[in-house]
Amino acid sequence: MSQDAAGDATSEGDLRNTGMSLRHDREWDYELERIIEEIEEKDAKKVGLQFPEGLKRRGPAVADDLRALAPDDVTFMLSGQPCYGACDLDTFLMRRTDVFVHFGHSPMKNSDKIIYVPLFSNVDPFPMMEEALEELPEDDVGLVTTAQHMNLFDDMKEWLEGEGYDVHTRKGDDRLTHEGQVLGCNYASADIDADQVLYVGGGKFHPLGLAMEHPDKKVVICDPVNNVVTVADTEKFMKQRYGAVHRAMDAEKWGVIFCTKIGQGRWEMAEKIVDENENAYLITMDEVTPDRLRNFDMDAFVNTGCPRITTDDGPQFHKPMLTPGEYEIAVGNKPLDELSFDTFHGTW
Amino acid sequence: MSQDAAGDATSEGDLRNTGMSLRHDREWDYELERIIEEIEEKDAKKVGLQFPEGLKRRGPAVADDLRALAPDDVTFMLSGQPCYGACDLDTFLMRRTDVFVHFGHSPMKNSDKIIYVPLFSNVDPFPMMEEALEELPEDDVGLVTTAQHMNLFDDMKEWLEGEGYDVHTRKGDDRLTHEGQVLGCNYASADIDADQVLYVGGGKFHPLGLAMEHPDKKVVICDPVNNVVTVADTEKFMKQRYGAVHRAMDAEKWGVIFCTKIGQGRWEMAEKIVDENENAYLITMDEVTPDRLRNFDMDAFVNTGCPRITTDDGPQFHKPMLTPGEYEIAVGNKPLDELSFDTFHGTW
Known part of the structure; x- marks a missing residue:
């Protein structure tokens, strides 16, 4: 399948937003009850909400839902700052709120004040993983994914093992939260003993970084969001x-x-x-x-x-x-x- | 003279940058010796330099001059944040430096750590003030200017009095540093008992704000930077x-x-x-x-x-x-x- 089939909305060579041209509607669990519990426990009066760029538009509706559940005297504030990762917390808003909720990224570093809501994807990766197998001819394979698909990481690994692979996974360094997780700037989880790595996730942003970091490995992109399988070409x-x-x-x-x-x-x-x-x-x-x-x-x-x-x-x-x-x-x-x-x- | 004669580089209706299309070369006094004295007195190791947008390009040369004068172990840092006034200090850089120099605006609030370098203009306002007189038929006139021309404010007032005017001036509220000073957001210095106000300074940004704030007054723009006299039209x-x-x-x-x-x-x-x-x-x-x-x-x-x-x-x-x-x-x-x-x- 050609790269064009990924349906990128962005211009060639600009890969920042490839994960945002979605074929599937996603439903997110904003974990409202966990947030409300924390607000009540801390008797918080000011609560900050930070969403990544692609989800900022959902912010007001999430604030509505939280307002309906929270005590009347709680003020919710939406961060209008750009946000591109857990590296990119709105520290102004964080300092000025009693509880600060960061949506869509896994913790880079924990703090009492921050609630990280990961927003796991509800997309089924296995049909596209099935298609990806023909690009993975060797017995050993590395497996990596993004924070959004971490909830299924163990299942993915098991599935690949069921297909007869020796699956190599690794938790990277302390910038990463989970085993097998990649960030746009860190692919230490792919420092594994296999010449082919399967990336499962939306868009090409992460796998292209992975392929640049590990030019000796074949990086197979299994994108269950846009329904494509490609090989990263850097x-x-x-x-x-x-x-x-x-x-x-x-x-x-x-x-x-x-x-x-x-x-x-x-x-x-x-x-x-x-x-x-x-x-x-x-x-x-x-x-x-x-x-x-x-x-x-x-x-x-x-x-x-x-x-x-x-x-x-x-x-x-x-x-x-x-x-x-x-x-x-x-x-x-x-x-x-x-x-x-x-x-x-x-x-x- | 028509408004077009002001030589605006900006599109009509966008008046943000009108002060930047300069006919005169300006020479600024960056007060290097005052900055060096402060660095030595505080034994500062990290020094932050913040310039407004129109002067950011001069930053590296000012840093060069300061490096030549300062002890070897001092690191100079240029703020790359946008800066549109003394309301807009780079607080990140300020917190992380021993001395923080803010160029081009007068103090909105003093602090031990901040050196404000006002950058007074060397432009002679009096030839254009002469031309402005025909737009000022009444005996009473208000006089306002910007931080850049404050060094000549008393001379301007005296000159107008010499022309027979009753000149009304005022220090606005605590957002303003000087008598007769205007900011883009504050024209309290024009709360004076005169129906006509003379604004001396570059561009239309300030006088248009002044005219919006005081719609009952005739605001005459004497622009000695672009060599034009106009009447503010809001x-x-x-x-x-x-x-x-x-x-x-x-x-x-x-x-x-x-x-x-x-x-x-x-x-x-x-x-x-x-x-x-x-x-x-x-x-x-x-x-x-x-x-x-x-x-x-x-x-x-x-x-x-x-x-x-x-x-x-x-x-x-x-x-x-x-x-x-x-x-x-x-x-x-x-x-x-x-x-x-x-x-x-x-x-x-």
Whole structure:
């Protein structure tokens, strides 16, 4: 099946939103009762609700349902900040509310104040997994998925074993909550002893990162949301990366971005670059956007924040934007063949 | 002289950037020595620099100059956050630096950690003030200007008195630093006993706010930056405001925006609206943009943050956006003829 069959609503090369062109209607369990219990237990008066971009539109209805159940004197507040992961908590709202509910992502780090509501998918992955088998000819297979499908992870593993596979799974590092879970910035769960990995989940955002991080493995995408099976192809991305590195080789003035989002900061990395390069300038911001960087007269940028902004949105910026590893290549500290995906470790 | 002669780079009706199409080269005094003294006195290791949008591009060169003067172990950090006033401090950077320098705005509230560098203009206002006299036929005249021209305010007043005028000036409320100063959101300095007010400064952003706030006064714009004299005409804006109010009258679901920027929050106002309207939802964010609001399925919005986003950017949003006063009209709590400019008082 061709990649086009995935029904991407986004333009080619822009893979940020591929998970959002849904063929199936999804029903989510917002775990209202667990939230209400916590509100009552803490006698909370201000409650913050944060949804990822694709679900923000559901926010008011969830607030309605909670209002109907909660004591009258509770004020619910919806976060209007962009949100792209558990790395991206609305810390302003969190500080100013008694209970803060973060929907759609698994905990990157637990806190008494935060309720994480995972929003598990109700999609049945097994029919598409059946189709994916023909792309998995070897006996050993890795299995990974996203937070949305974690509720079925053990069943998926068992199913594959029933098909005769030796299934390799792993809990990544402490940035990840669950065994077999991947994030857009971390594929440590695929550091397993198999040359083929089955990714089960919606869209290509995660499996393309996985394939960039593990270029030696065949990454089979089983997408039960859009009903497609494909094999991850990173060629376009890798060409963009090499292109960006080469264009940045002549740069004199470097903007070094330190992202202020709670789970996207790598301060030592940013400070080291600035300390060692007198033509480097430290720039801090939360949302890293083309508009904001256009204000700075730099020849190139190094992004120590979210690697997916660099990799996926890179071509939209007016000057080359590199990951910290790519920067080392561009300034001559490392050879070109060390170019690799920028994995993000740790929490905050 | 027609309004077009002002050489606006922006589209008609979008007056945010009119001060940025400059005919004169400006030279700024960044007060490097004052900053270095403070760094040395506090033995600061981390120094944050925040520039308004129009001057962000100068940031790296200012950082270079400061690096050359400061001890070697000082790290300078440039704020990459948008910045539209002293109401809009980069509180993340401020908290994480030993000294925080805010350029281009006068203090809204002083703090030991913040150095405000006002960046006074070197433009000579008097030739254009001479031209403005023919628009000022009465004996009494109010005089206002922006932070950039404050260094010449006393001279301007004296010059007008020399021309035979009775010059009325006033320090507004505690949101304003200087006698005769205006902000985009506060024109209390023009609450004076004169039917004509002379505004001296670049662009139309401030005088149009002034004319909306004081519709009974003739506001003469003396712009020594773009070399034009005009009379403020708010007709287009007022039509937009009435249009937005009327379109919002049928709204059922209201999004009530609470802005999280340090000097743009009006919590009681936002909470009151939400408490009294069961179809109102409180939404918190820092940058209030069309993209962010498009995520919420609302019929209309009330913006308790910066009134100029409502007034100047309003037409760019997909649903009507009202000021809190306009909201009261739209829901029938007040008559239409109470429509007025949304002045922002106080600090934080």
